[in-house]
Amino acid sequence: MDAIRRRKIAIKILACALALVVLVGAALCVWVVMDARVYTEEQHLYRIRKRAERRFLGEGSAYTGLEVYPLYDENDEFHYALIEFEPQGFIYVEVNSACFISPGMYLLADFEPTPWAPYSVAFEEATNAKGENVRVRKEVPLLDENGEQIRYSQSHFKVAGIADERRYLLCTPAFEGSDSSRLIPAVKRGGQYLDLVDGALIDYAPGVYSETFASGLAGFSPKFPL
Numbered sequence: 001m002d003a004i005r006r007r008k009i010a011i012k013i014l015a016c017a018l019a020l021v022v023l024v025g026a027a028l029c030v031w032v033v034m035d036a037r038v039y040t041e042e043q044h045l046y047r048i049r050k051r052a053e054r055r056f057l058g059e060g061s062a063y064t065g066l067e068v069y070p071l072y073d074e075n076d077e078f079h080y081a082l083i084e085f086e087p088q089g090f091i092y093v094e095v096n097s098a099c100f101i102s103p104g105m106y107l108l109a110d111f112e113p114t115p116w117a118p119y120s121v122a123f124e125e126a127t128n129a130k131g132e133n134v135r136v137r138k139e140v141p142l143l144d145e146n147g148e149q150i151r152y153s154q155s156h157f158k159v160a161g162i163a164d165e166r167r168y169l170l171c172t173p174a175f176e177g178s179d180s181s182r183l184i185p186a187v188k189r190g191g192q193y194l195d196l197v198d199g200a201l202i203d204y205a206p207g208v209y210s211e212t213f214a215s216g217l218a219g220f221s222p223k224f225p226l
Contacts, residue, residue, distance in 0.1 A: 036095050036105050041070055041078045044095055048106055051226045052083050063089060069157075071167045074206045080169045081106075082155055089113035090155035092169070092183075094220040104225035109217050111224050115151040118142040120198045121212050137211050156185035156196035156216055168193065173209040174218075182215035 039047065049068045056063055063085040071080035071092070081093040092109040119139045126136045141149045152159050157167050170184040170193065184204070186193040192201045197214035204213075 044078070045070060045081060048081050048083070048093055048226065051106065055226065056083075056085065063087075069167060071169050073168070074170050074204070076166075082157065082167065084155055084158060085113060088153040090153075090158070092217060092220070093226060096220075106226035107220040107222060108224035108226055109220050113153070115153045116156065116197075116216065117149055117151045118197055118199075119214060120200075121214055139214070157187075160187075160194075160196050160199075162187055162196075169216075170204055171206070172204070172213055172215060173207065174215075176209045176211075178209070181219065183217050183219060184213060185216045 036044070045068050049066070052066055052068065056066065065086040067084045067086075069082045069084065070078050071082055073079040079095055081095065083091050083093060085091075091113045094107045094109075096105050096107050119141045122138045122140050123135050124138060126134055128134050144150050165187045168184075168186045168188070170186050171181050172184060174180040174182050184193070184202075185196040186202075186204070187196070188194075189201055193204045194200075195202050195214055197216045200212075200214065202210070202213055204210075
């Protein structure tokens with residue numbers, strides 16, 4: 001009787017071990033499939049395009065077509081994409097490499113295409129609560145001839161007439177000492193970058209905050225997978 005009991009226990013242990021091996025193997029397979037690094041840049045752009053077509057170009061859509069462009073980070077590495085819709089509209093995409101426990105490989109900057117407003121950075125003197133004179137940063141919106149704030153439904157790159165140049169999204173701290181960041185749509189101009197939010201040439205350095213930079217978007221949300 002003891003021999004039978006021991007045999008049953010051994011079978012249960014073996015079954016549990018096999019189940020664990022299967023689960024680990026499945027997890028590794030999922031990781032390989034989900035890891036963004038297994039795809040080339042061209043494959044990512046194709047996958048983004050197909051997902052965008054399914055999501056945004058269905059029956060009754062306001063868009064008649066779309067194009068997908070690669071965007072690069074401050075290290076000249078492909079990390080983002082831009083979807084340009086016809087006749088107008090755009091949305092930025094992050095290629096999420098750490099997606100094993102995340103909502104997906106591609107994250108959107110917003111749930112749907114959203115207009116943006118250009119602005120410039122200015123400074124003025126003010127007095128704080130301690131009676132001290134301080135310099136305050138202001139974001140000054142660009143206005144049209146009627147005094148209304150200008151908003152564009154086309155991307156920063158399309159508004160600036162960027163065609164064949166490499167497109168960038170530069171990550172910069174949201175403010176001094178901040179762990180959060182913002183992104184600057186830009187193109188290179190010699191040793192500098194052209195900030196497409198305000199049209200200013202900037203001396204950008206990764207991780208270095210500058211209060212003179214005009215940034216374009218706050219980032220990408222796991223709430224908005226493509």
